[in-house]
Amino acid sequence: MYIATSSQLKRYDQALLDYGYSIEQLVDKASDCLLKHFDKYQCIMIVCGPGNNGADGISLGIKLHQEGKEVLLCLTGKEEKLSQANRYYLDQAQSLSIECLFVSEETLEEFQKSVPHFDVVVDALFGFGLNSDLRGIVKYVVDLINNIEVDVIAIDIPTGLNPDTGKPYNSCICAYQTITLTAYKLAFLNPESEMYTGKVILELLDAKSFHEEMLFSQPIDFKWAKYHIKERLYDGHKGTYGRIMHVTGCYHYRGAALLAAKAAVYAGSGLVTVWSNEKVIDSLSLFCPEATSCQRHYFDEHLLQGKDAILIGSGFGLNEDSERFVCELLNHTQVPVVIDGDALTILAKHPELLENHHSSWILTPHHGEFKRFVDFKQTSEMVDQANAFAKKYHVTLVLKSPHTLISDGNETYRIMSGNKGMSSAGMGDTLAGIISSFLGQGYLPKDAAILGTYLHGLCGDEVYKENYTVVASKVIDEIPQMMKKLKQD
Structure with a gap:
């Protein structure tokens, strides 16, 4: 087990890209790690941001759909501002006719009515790169999810939790489980973070390891x-x-x-x-x-x-x-x-x-x-x-x-x-x-x-x-x- 800061994790991701992996390959490996944690769920809502954390969620949704699960992808980013990997996997999802809902002011009511019908909500909004308060649609979505009785699983880190201090920004997902990738986030050492993360499970990508080169901390x-x-x-x-x-x-x-x-x-x-x-x-x-x-x-x-x-x-x-x-x-x-x-x-x-x-x-x-x-x-x-x-x-x-x-x-x-x-x-x-x-x-x-x-x-x-x-x-x-x-x- 290793413990890492947000800046170390950014360098780690860049090292993987420099080594020769494409971002799409890394997202695919991430969703492979996540897949087994959803065996007990049949109806799954995945709330995705516009970046690579959102791409992890979309890729996961595709694999769950291929297993015969009912999947709804709720997308909070504008189509023209999606990351490369996010766009790539969204195109795949749409080609497979997976149901997608672009969450906006016009569709908020539809989103709100949909949440209680699912067994679990997956938080794939933002990962360790978030460094500011939540705003607009994202804040509304986070607050709404927290106010509905439903299992919530966060990918990598709950949206709204500072990845280094373990303190929330102005709003934060309260998950019952967090599946974190590559290394424990420094945030998780703060015992107060547990009310947002729930149980933390570490998954390692099937990829070249740079833990020691990045000076990740050993507990x-x-x-x-x-x-x-x-x-x-x-x-x-x-x-x-x-x-x-x-x-x-x-x-x-x-x-x-x-x-x-x-x-x-x-x-x-x-x-x-x-x-x-x-x-x-x-x-x-x-x-x-x-x-x-x-x-x-x-x-x-x-x-x-x-x-x-x-x-x-x-x-x-x-x-x-x-x-x-x-x-x-x-x-x-x-x-x-x-x-x-x-x-x-x-x-x-x-x-x-x-x-x-x-x-x-x-x-x-x-x-x-x-x-x-x-x-x-x-x-x-x-x-x-x-x-x-x-x-x-x-x-x-x-x-x-x-x-x-x-x-x-x-x-x-x-x-x-x-x-x-x-x-x-x-x-x-x-x-x-x-x-x-x-x-x-x-x-x-x-x-x-x-x-x-x-x-x-x-x-x-x-x-x-x-x-x-x-x-x-x-x-x-x-x-x-x-x-x-x-x-x-």
């Missing part, structure tokens, strides 16, 4: 995490599980350093050292006595010797001294680094550091922080920019959001854990601490990022089962138990 679930988490060794010791340095916290943001350190300890790090100011260090012995510390006055490269990973930036503060410190550390270290929080803000001001880094970097921005590096307006643009950014700068990017996106520029992943209750202070610091722990334990940067983010969400899901909101300290408490569950289940 990360419990099975993936279970397979990749390592066993603790019989003769392991604290050196086996990583010595990591956290350059975190400041006078105003002591909690960030404490949460990150405790998360790293609970995720299995052998030794966590917090390089911070006096106030943080004073609090550390009470909040996380397992961690060690050293006081931060100026950058000292020698303190990084023997370390397996570094976390920098969580609650670090923004001033001239912190900026100088971050630049010196990132410019000199050859140890793998997790860059979080204020260090990301500083890094965005010094892009030359991205061009010349000497070690593996994992960046953990939320959308606002990522916008300091690249500009984007829509969700689909953000995903493309994230993949391009990771590839250009040879970093692993953890773009925090619902179903967090992780990319190393060659492969892209979506995390299938986490919940809306986790939108609270300290959650990012906790995540950074977990990822730094796995990085220090010897996981590849990509795997450390994926496993850390999935575990973070899994712990949040466990807390959310019995709580309205989720706080970071409770998430941390769940880490050892959830890691044990991953190895046992």
Whole structure:
């Protein structure tokens, strides 16, 4: 299974055409995938738009007609504005004397009276290319269908649903089932989209696959995490599980350093050292006595010797001294680094550091922080920019959001854990601490990022089962138990 944005799907379709398929062939393959889902229906209304989604519907109607079904094709586009494939299949349908109704202001009453006589209505109006509110006849048709008791099956995506956000435009088909083609739409990750999609069924075209070339996202679930988490060794010791340095916290943001350190300890790090100011260090012995510390006055490269990973930036503060410190550390270290929080803000001001880094970097921005590096307006643009950014700068990017996106520029992943209750202070610091722990334990940067983010969400899901909101300290408490569950289940 893959997950794709609308812009990725457009490029995918173009790649198929460039490979040598005609649009008519692709429509034929799409309708082949759809056909089996209508075995139980005898009377079928297919409502078609003027584009290729409509062409899928017309081609499906032809095949259903040839099976002896009663089919009515309801066409909402003007004949002179039909796509090439739409025109091609409409000509075929008319040559077979399949009943067609061109829906207009003059025929609306006829359309309205016809709908209740059918077992199912097929939504083939618009696919993932729709990017605006519904207007005119189409909006009327959608609203009318929603107000009649009849099964509705959407082809690819319900008309009126934003393909990237999962939010409806001004009106949206409410289907009981959606048969989606090629890949899951990013929209479907939004749980609120389910009231429009109903059950989603994925069908793959019998055609050349470009899923990996298009950087479609792979979902990360419990099975993936279970397979990749390592066993603790019989003769392991604290050196086996990583010595990591956290350059975190400041006078105003002591909690960030404490949460990150405790998360790293609970995720299995052998030794966590917090390089911070006096106030943080004073609090550390009470909040996380397992961690060690050293006081931060100026950058000292020698303190990084023997370390397996570094976390920098969580609650670090923004001033001239912190900026100088971050630049010196990132410019000199050859140890793998997790860059979080204020260090990301500083890094965005010094892009030359991205061009010349000497070690593996994992960046953990939320959308606002990522916008300091690249500009984007829509969700689909953000995903493309994230993949391009990771590839250009040879970093692993953890773009925090619902179903967090992780990319190393060659492969892209979506995390299938986490919940809306986790939108609270300290959650990012906790995540950074977990990822730094796995990085220090010897996981590849990509795997450390994926496993850390999935575990973070899994712990949040466990807390959310019995709580309205989720706080970071409770998430941390769940880490050892959830890691044990991953190895046992």
